[in-house]
Amino acid sequence: MAAVRQSKGEVGRGSEAPGGRRRQSRWTSFVAEAAEDDRAVRSLHEEGNPSHRLRVEHDRATLLIHLSGEEGEGWTTIAVERATRRFSVAQGARQADTARAAYDELHRR
Numbered sequence: 001m002a003a004v005r006q007s008k009g010e011v012g013r014g015s016e017a018p019g020g021r022r023r024q025s026r027w028t029s030f031v032a033e034a035a036e037d038d039r040a041v042r043s044l045h046e047e048g049n050p051s052h053r054l055r056v057e058h059d060r061a062t063l064l065i066h067l068s069g070e071e072g073e074g075w076t077t078i079a080v081e082r083a084t085r086r087f088s089v090a091q092g093a094r095q096a097d098t099a100r101a102a103y104d105e106l107h108r109r
Helices: 095-106
Strands: 003-007 044-046 049-058 062-068 075-081 087-092
Touching: 062 095, 075 095, 087 095
Parallel strands: none
Antiparallel strands: 003 087, 044 049, 049 062, 062 075, 075 087
16 A cells, blocks of 8 residues: 655755755756657656656646656655645555555545
């Protein structure tokens, strides 16, 4: 069963190193592999780490953002209500389980 958390979704300001110093980091992007045919590429991976994957899907009401673990094990899914930007987060071993848990929690009323 996937664990679910719900939050107001405040944006963080970055991390600090011990002693209050800002960490120096080089931001990189997730990238897509070139498709061998005319089909759309629907999955991204961290540049230099193809096991760390990212995928986004949506319908008219909800965005689902799927992020694998750094080494490819486990998933974190963020479900975002498009109209309000409310969100819920679920984590678990299977992408399908985390997607269902995050979606259900977001739309529970």
